[in-house]
Amino acid sequence: MSATPTPFDDDRPGPQPADPRPRTLLGRLHRRDLAAYPATAPRMVYLAIVVVTTVVLYYMLYIQYAVATSIITHFDMSYRYFVWVSVIGNAAGAFASLAAGLADRWGRANMVVYGLLVASLLVLLGLPNAGGKATYLVLFALVSVVEGVVLVATPALIRDFSPQLGRATAMGAWTMGPVVGSLVVTTVTSRTLDTSSWQDELRFSAIAGLAVFALAVVGLRELSPALRDQIMVSLRDRTLVEARAKGIDPQVLARGGQWRQMLRPAVAGPGLGIALFLLLYFAAVGNFVVFFATTYGYSEQRANAVANWYWAANAIALVAVGLLSDRLRVRKPFMVAGAVGSIAVTAVFATRATHPETGYHTFAWLFVGIGVFSGVAYGPWMAGFTETVEKHNPAATATGLAVWGWTVRIVVAVSSALIPVLVTSVTPLVEHGPQVAAAQAQAAPALAVVSAHPRIFAELGAYPPGKAPADVTARAVQEVGPAGLAVVQKAQPQLAVLRQYGTKVQKAAHDGPGQWRTWWWVCVGGQVLFLPFVFLMSGRWSPRRAREDARAHEAAVAAELAALG
Secondary structure: OOOOOOOOOOOOOOOOOOOOOOOOHHHHHHOOEEOOOOOHHHHHHHHHHHHHHHHHHHHHHHHHHHOHHHHHHHOOOOHHHHHHHHHHHHHHHHHHHHHHHHHHHHOOHHHHHHHHHHHHHHHHHHHHHOOOHHHHHHHHHHHHHHHHHHHHHHHHHHHHOOOHHHHHHHHHHHHHHHHHHHHHHHHHHHHHOOOOOHHHHHHHHHHHHHHHHHHHHHHOOEEOHHHHOOOOOOHHHHHHHHHHHHOOOHHHHOOOOHHHHHOOHHHHHHHHHHHHHOHHHHHHHHHHHHHHHHHHOOOHHHHHHHHHHHHHHHHHHHHHHHHHHHHHOOOHHHHHHHHHHHHHHHHHHHHHOOOOOOOHHHHHHHHHHHHHHHHHHHHHHHHHHHHHHHHHOHHHHHHHHHHHHHHHHHHHHHHHHHHHHHOOOHHHHHHHHHHHHHHHHHOHHHHHHHHHOHHHHHHHOOOOOOOOOHHHHHHHHHHHOHHHHHHHHHOHHHHHHHHHHHHHHHHHHHHHHHHHHHHHHHHHHHHHHHHHHHOOOOOOOOHHHHHHHHHHHHHHHHHHHHHHO
């Protein structure tokens, strides 16, 4: 039997129907539907535009987490407030994902193109110039709304332009969007933060977004509803799909009931399962910088640099395993193998959270392992999920993806809200840790004097400054000396900071690693819970049975084409 087709294979184009789309520039910018299934070259262009759009959108969304400590300081936010910026943003994105289910009726391409424009302008002009933390929260929520829409519309486009026998490769490329977006964030910030402000970092991402918008507004197209609302197993089905499309009644395409069909366990269950599996990914995006800064003293640049290992390994694995999954024509074995491997490596990572001697390179190798195994599970899962949705109703692809997108964003919002509750040490360390560290360094000579005469300074501390009895003051002058007292007097502002926050910060530094370890074990639990949902999805476990299905499908297509002929 011939090799399995991939998204890069194509058969010879058949007769192309007349294109009814307007030929004016404005018409082309609004009406993007294709009357015929595209040949290889334009199809690859559309897929590439969707992937690059996803990369740059997530670059704009995730950049704030890479400069989180700078944003918190600039707006004088509490850490809890910054967390709620993320929580509210993700909640807004969740309901935007539900609204994006209308892409089955309205189309996908315009949602992606003009959503990217809106997000780019918000990040370029809005967030860096926010007048206060409340304004920043509202603007970030608007960016998250766009992300929620695109989260649904982009994989729907990928599905439309990739037959099932090339779906895992195409979905692996799409899944690289958030991952490569994260990689771009950490790569750019780790190289530019020493000379750029957090506002500059946001603007860099927005400029990239506008550049990709200029490409997408001209080049992105989508299939007409009659074409996209059919199942296409391989590129050899194109002639049949186009023939069917000519006879599909538009009233049939507009028929309702998609939400009811998609809110079934076989669709909603796996959507919840993958959201739980990705708990570690969400924590990596939103909290790796904070974790490494508060637990290991990493700068923002160093924390982003170690995270690069995760994103790079994940991106490579997504494409490589997609090709292999398409070659073997199965998804489920990869999901299970990837999940089991990720569980094992994440468990090792969790055990290192309480060891301050754990080195940079140890974390780097652990992130490589987690990134690879996560990619092994996630790329085939995306392909398998869209195929599960198609099995129930191919005309409800965007609706099924909306259910998944809503579930993912809600889980992100809940997990973001839970982290400060379980990891209580983060708040004092982020809000007062740098202040206490600076005070400790500036007051070091005074602290040496105080530690050399603890009893007399304990007595002096019982009275307001300058109000100590004469005999206590005289003894202090005699024991410490005027010079020593002057040193302590000069450091009173720093010593006041240490008295107010020092104990809290010290306790948080002691408790933090154990609390983070608890959260990493929660992430392990989410990966374990992912496994049962794999069994609800459609698709074969055996490559042999999958090849038999493919042969049966080819015979059925040949018979139907013969009947049409």
